[in-house]
Amino acid sequence: MSGVVVALVPAPRAAPPAPVRRTARGLGERLAPYAYIAPFFVLFGIFGLFPFAFTFYVALFDWNPIGDQVFIGVDNFTRMFADPRFWNAARNTVSIWFLSTVPQLSLALVLAHVLNHARLRFALFFRMSVLVPYVTSVAATAIVFAQLFDRDYGMLNWLLGLVGVAPVDFVQSTAGSHVLIATMVTWRWFGYTTLLYLASLQAVPLAVYEAAAIDGAGPWQRFRHITIPSLRPVIIFTVVTSTIGGLQIFTEPLLIATGAPLTCGAVRQCQTLTLFLYEQGFGEFEFGYGSAVGVALFAMVVVIAAVNYLLAGRIRADR
Amino acid sequence: MWSSGREFPISACPKTLEKPVTFRVPLLLVVGALALSAACTPGTGGGGGGDGRSFEFWSFAAINQKVSVDAYHGKHPDVQVKLTEVGTSTETAQALTTALAGGKVPDLVLIQGDNLPKFVQQPQNFVDLRTLGADDVKGDYLDWVMKQSIAKDGEVLGMPTDVGGMAIAYRTDLFAAAGLPTDPAAASALWPSWDAFIETGKRYKQATGKAFLDNAATSVFYQAVNQVSEKYYDDARNLVYDRNPQVRAAFDLGVKAATAGITAGQSSFETAWSAGLAQGQYAAVAAPSWMLNTIRSTAPDTKGKWAIAKIPGGAGNWGGSYLAIPKRAKNPQAAWDYIKEMQSPQGQLEHFTRVGALPSTPSVYQDDKLASSKDPFFSDAPTGKIYTDSLLGLKPFYIGPDSATIGQEFLNAITNVEQSGGDPATAWDDAVRNIKTAIGG
Numbered sequence: 001m002s003g004v005v006v007a008l009v010p011a012p013r014a015a016p017p018a019p020v021r022r023t024a025r026g027l028g029e030r031l032a033p034y035a036y037i038a039p040f041f042v043l044f045g046i047f048g049l050f051p052f053a054f055t056f057y058v059a060l061f062d063w064n065p066i067g068d069q070v071f072i073g074v075d076n077f078t079r080m081f082a083d084p085r086f087w088n089a090a091r092n093t094v095s096i097w098f099l100s101t102v103p104q105l106s107l108a109l110v111l112a113h114v115l116n117h118a119r120l121r122f123a124l125f126f127r128m129s130v131l132v133p134y135v136t137s138v139a140a141t142a143i144v145f146a147q148l149f150d151r152d153y154g155m156l157n158w159l160l161g162l163v164g165v166a167p168v169d170f171v172q173s174t175a176g177s178h179v180l181i182a183t184m185v186t187w188r189w190f191g192y193t194t195l196l197y198l199a200s201l202q203a204v205p206l207a208v209y210e211a212a213a214i215d216g217a218g219p220w221q222r223f224r225h226i227t228i229p230s231l232r233p234v235i236i237f238t239v240v241t242s243t244i245g246g247l248q249i250f251t252e253p254l255l256i257a258t259g260a261p262l263t264c265g266a267v268r269q270c271q272t273l274t275l276f277l278y279e280q281g282f283g284e285f286e287f288g289y290g291s292a293v294g295v296a297l298f299a300m301v302v303v304i305a306a307v308n309y310l311l312a313g314r315i316r317a318d319r
Numbered sequence: 320m321w322s323s324g325r326e327f328p329i330s331a332c333p334k335t336l337e338k339p340v341t342f343r344v345p346l347l348l349v350v351g352a353l354a355l356s357a358a359c360t361p362g363t364g365g366g367g368g369g370d371g372r373s374f375e376f377w378s379f380a381a382i383n384q385k386v387s388v389d390a391y392h393g394k395h396p397d398v399q400v401k402l403t404e405v406g407t408s409t410e411t412a413q414a415l416t417t418a419l420a421g422g423k424v425p426d427l428v429l430i431q432g433d434n435l436p437k438f439v440q441q442p443q444n445f446v447d448l449r450t451l452g453a454d455d456v457k458g459d460y461l462d463w464v465m466k467q468s469i470a471k472d473g474e475v476l477g478m479p480t481d482v483g484g485m486a487i488a489y490r491t492d493l494f495a496a497a498g499l500p501t502d503p504a505a506a507s508a509l510w511p512s513w514d515a516f517i518e519t520g521k522r523y524k525q526a527t528g529k530a531f532l533d534n535a536a537t538s539v540f541y542q543a544v545n546q547v548s549e550k551y552y553d554d555a556r557n558l559v560y561d562r563n564p565q566v567r568a569a570f571d572l573g574v575k576a577a578t579a580g581i582t583a584g585q586s587s588f589e590t591a592w593s594a595g596l597a598q599g600q601y602a603a604v605a606a607p608s609w610m611l612n613t614i615r616s617t618a619p620d621t622k623g624k625w626a627i628a629k630i631p632g633g634a635g636n637w638g639g640s641y642l643a644i645p646k647r648a649k650n651p652q653a654a655w656d657y658i659k660e661m662q663s664p665q666g667q668l669e670h671f672t673r674v675g676a677l678p679s680t681p682s683v684y685q686d687d688k689l690a691s692s693k694d695p696f697f698s699d700a701p702t703g704k705i706y707t708d709s710l711l712g713l714k715p716f717y718i719g720p721d722s723a724t725i726g727q728e729f730l731n732a733i734t735n736v737e738q739s740g741g742d743p744a745t746a747w748d749d750a751v752r753n754i755k756t757a758i759g760g
Contacts, residue, residue: 065420067441085756152583152591152600172584172738259586259734260727266536266586266734267741284724285416285437 055298059291066285076292086293088268089276092178096272097246099182104190105238111190112197113227127198130191138188142255145184146171171257177270181252189245193238200234201227233315240308244301250274273297373399374426374653379411379640380404383612383674384429387661390669394660398653408434408640415645419444424645427654430477432639433723435467438477440720442470446644449475451655459664463715464679468641477641478658479679481667483607484706485542485630485637487516488614491698492624493602497526503700507629513543513572516631520581523602530583530601532576536733537587538605540573541726546635548714551725556717558758560725561751570729574746577737584738593617605630607637608677608706615696627700634713639679677706721758728754 059077062070080086114120115127133141148155149170157167170176204226212222228235249272253264262279264270271279273293281290372395378384381404388400405411408431415438418424430438438444453475457465460479468477487510491501499522500506510516516539520531532538544550544566551560560566576582583601585592595601597618606614606627614625642662644654660666667678672688683689684707692703732750735741741749 064441066416066438066444079759083756146590150591152585153594169738172734173740257589259589259592260731263731265739266731267739269739282413282417285413 055291055294058287059295061288063287063291064285065287069288072288076289077296079289080292080296085268085271085276086273086296089271089273092174092268092270093247093249093272095178096181096185096249096270097243099178100185100189100249101239101242101246103182104186104193104242105235107186107190108193108197108238109228109231109235111194112201112231113223115194115198116201116227127195130194132191133188134192136188138251139255141184141188142252145180145187145252146256146258149176149180149183172265172269174267174269177253177256177265180256181249181270184252185246185249189242193242196234196238197231200231204230233312236308236311236315240304243304247297247300247304248274250278254278371650372397372653372656373401374648374650374657375401375403376427376429376654376657377403377405377411377415377425378429379408379431380406381616382609382676386673387670390673391657391661400657412437419645424647426644426648426650427657428643428645429480430641430643432467432641432718433726435477435641436718436720436722438643439468439470442472442474442476444646445474445476446646446648446651447474447476448478448644448655448658449473451644451651452659453478456659456663459680459682461679461681461710463713464639466715467718468643477643478662480640480642480662481609481638481670481676482636482679482710483609483638484677484709485545485635486606486608486702486705486709487603487628487630488606488610488625488697489603489628490599490621490624491626493527493529493599494523497523497602499523499526501626503626503628503698503705506626510628510631513539513631514575517572517576517579517581520576520603521579524581531581531603533583533585533592533595533601533604534587534734535573535576535582535737536730538582538603539576540569540733541730542605542630542635542637543569543572543632544726544729545637546630546633548716550716550718551722552717552719554717556719558719558721560754566729567747570733570747570750573729573733574736574743577733578743582737586734586738597621605637608675608702609638611675611694611697611702622696623698625696625700626698627694627702627705629705630709634709634711636710636713671703675702677703677710724757725754728757 060071060073062068062072062075111130115123115130120126147153149157151157151167151169151171154170156170161167168176170180208226209222212226217225253270253272253275254261257263257265257270260266262271262275262283264272264275268276274297277290277293277297280286280293376384376388384404385402388402392398392400403425405414408429411428412430412434415424415428415430456478457475461482464479464482468479469475487506489506494501494506499519500509509519523529523531547563547565547569549559549563549565551558551563551566553559553563583595585595585601596604596614597620599621604610604614611627614621642654642658644651644658648654661670662680664678664680664682667680668683668686668688670676671678671683672692675694678684678689689703689707692701693699694702729750732741732746732753735749736743736746
C-alpha cells in the first residue's frame with residue numbers, strides 16, 4: 001500500500017582500503033549510492049515533482065490549452081469556493097466514502113476473524129479467494145455492476161420486482177447512485193482489507209484465544225476483546241488509506257452514467273471531486289480551474305494524513 | 320455531446336486512475352491525467368509520411384468513415400490514408416485539443432458541429448483553408464452551415480461534410496397495435512405541432528400502457544430548440560438564452576413531454592436506450608439523417624418495422640460535421656485534395672448513397688439519387704425528400720462558444736424532471752442558474 005523505499009546500504013568493508021588511490025576510489029564509493037537511487041529520483045522528478053509543482057502554477061491562470069494563458073491570481077480559488085458544483089462534488093465524495101468505508105471495514109474485520117479461525121478448512125483457498133475482486137479490472141467491475149443495477153433490464157430490479165418492489169433507478173437518483181458506487185468500491189476493496197487484518201491477526205498468539213476460551217469467553221467476547229484491540233493500528237491505517245482512496249473515486253462514477261459520463265448524470269448526482277476535476281480540465285479544457293480543484297484535493301489529503309500521523313502517534317504512546 | 324453516431328459508454332483512455340497508494344498521488348491527478356491524455360493521443364507515425372500525398376486522418380468511431388477512405392484510395396491508389404477512429408465526436412474533439420496543445424497533430428480531422436465554436440475561437444491552430452483554395456468552393460455549401468466554420472477575420476477553418484436534418488422515426492407495428500396510422504404521410508399529419516405530438520403520445524400510452532417516446536430531453540426539447548430563428552445568442556452574438564422566448568417555449572415543451580408520462584426515460588445513446596430501441600420499449604424517436612445508421616446497427620432485427628415521418632414544428636437541423644486541417648499538419652495539401660474531392664457536391668452525393676448522411680451541398684438535393692431515394696429498413700420511406708424538406712425554410716442562428724454547454728445544461732434540467740423526480744416548476748430557474756455557474760456569466 002504505502003510506497004516502500006528500499007535503502008541500498010553498502011556492506012561494511014572488511015579491510016580499510018589501501019592508502020594509494022584513496023581519493024579516486026573514495027569519491028567513486030561516495031557517489032555510487034547516489035547513482036543507484038538516481039533512476040527513481042529522476043523519474044519522480046519528471047512524472048511526480050514537476051507536474052505537482054506545475055499544478056500549483058497552472059492553478060493561478062486562466063489556462064486555455066489551445067489559446068491564451070492569462071494570469072488571474074487566486075480567482076480560480078475564489079470561483080471554486082463559490083461554485084455549488086464543487087461543494088456538490090465534495091458532498092458526493094464524502095457520502096460515497098462513508099457508504100463504502102463503513103461496510104468495507106466491518107465486513108473485512110468479521111471475515112478476517114473467521115479466516116483466522118484455527119479449525120477453518122481450506123483456509124488458504126478462502127484467504128486467496130477474497131482477493132479476486134481486487135485483481136478484477138475496475139472498468140469491468142463498473143460495467144457489470146451498472147448492468148446488474150440497471151433500472152429496466154437489471155437483475156437486482158428483477159429480483160426486487162419478484163417481491164413486489166417498484167424498480168429503483170440506481171443511476172438517476174442521488175441515494176441510489178451513491179449506493180451503487182459504494183457497493184462497487186466495497187466489493188473491490190474488502191478482500192484487500194481483509195488480508196491486511198488477517199496478517200495482523202496472525203501475529204496474535206493462538207494461546208491468547210485459547211486462554212480466553214478456557215476462561216469462558218464466547219466468540220463475540222473474543223472478537224470484541226482480543227481481535228479488535230490487536231488490530232487497532234491497522235484499522236487506523238485502513239481508515240486513512242480508504243479515506244484517501246475515497247477522495248479519489250473516479251472510474252466508477254465515470255462509467256455508470258453512460259449518457260452524461262463527466263457529470264455522472266443529469267444533475268451531477270454522483271459526480272465526485274476527481275470527476276469534477278476531470279470534467280473541468282479535460283471536458284471544458286479549463287486547465288487552470290481544474291488545477292485549482294486538484295490543489296484543493298491535495299490540501300484535503302494533507303489534512304487527513306496529518307490526522308493519521310497524530311492518531312498513530314497516540315496509539316504508540318498508549319502502549 | 321451529440322455525435323453523428325452513437326456515444327459509447329466507455330471512454331477509451333482515462334479509465335484507470337486507481338485507488339491511491341500514497342498521499343502523493345492525488346495532487347498529481349491533474350497532471351497525471353494530462354500525461355494520460357497525451358499518451359492517449361491516437362495514431363502517431365506511419366501514414367502521412369514523406370511523400371506529401373499521403374496523410375493522417377482522425378475521425379469518429381462508428382460512423383463508417385472507412386467506406387469513404389477506401390473509396391478515395393480506390394481512385395488514388397498511390398495515396399495512403401491512415402485513418403484513426405478516435406472515439407465519440409466529443410472524445411475526438413478532446414484528443415484534438417490535447418494534440419493542438421502540444422502533441423503530434425493529424426493532417427485532417429473531423430469535428431462535430433457542437434464542438435466547432437471552441438476551435439473557431441482559436442483560429443491560429445488551423446490552416447486557413449482560403450490559402451488552399453476554399454474561396455472557389457465555398458459557395459457549394461449551405462450558407463448557414465459554411466458560416467459556422469468561418470472565424471472572425473474571415474479565416475475558413477473547416478469544410479462541411481454533412482447535415483442532420485430532422486425527422487421522427489417510429490415503429491409501424493407498435494403504431495398499428497395502438498390503433499394509430501402507420502403510413503408516413505398519415506403519421507406526419509398526426510403531429511403538425513409539438514403539442515399535437517405530445518397528444519399523440521398520450522393516445523398511444525392510453526391504448527397500450529407503454530411509453531411512446533424514448534425521452535423528452537433529446538427527442539422534444541433538443542429538436543424544438545433547433546427550430547428557432549434565434550437560439551442562445553442573438554445575431555449580435557450576445558447571450559440571450561435566459562430571455563429568449565423561443566428557447567423558453569422549447570424548454571416548456573420538453574418539460575410538458577417529460578411530465579406527460581409518455582416517455583421511457585431513456586437518455587439518448589445510453590446502454591439501456593439502445594436496449595430499449597431494439598426491444599420496442601418506445602415507439603418513436605427523433606431521428607436526423609445520421610440516426611438512421613444508429614438505428615440500423617443497434618436494432619438490426621427491427622428491419623422493416625420502422626418508418627420515417629416529418630418532424631413537428633417546422634424546419635431545423637441536428638448535427639453535422641466539418642473537416643479541418645491543423646496548422647502544424649505535415650501534409651496539408653494532401654488533406655485538402657481529399658476534402659476537395661470527397662466533400663464536393665458529387666462526393667457528398669456518393670457518400671449519401673453509401674451511408675445515408677445528408678449532403679451539405681444543396682445543389683444535389685434535386686438529384687434523382689437523393690430526391691427519390693427510399694430506405695428499405697424504414698419501410699421504403701422517402702428519406703432523401705423528408706430530410707431535405709426538413710431544411711427548407713430553416714432560419715439560421717449564431718452558434719457560439721458556450722452553445723454546447725448551455726444546451727447540455729438545459730437537457731440535464733429536463734432529464735432531471737423526467738428521470739430523477741425534479742420539480743418541473745423550478746426546472747427553468749435551476750437550468751439558468753446552472754448555466755450561469757458553468758459559463759461564468
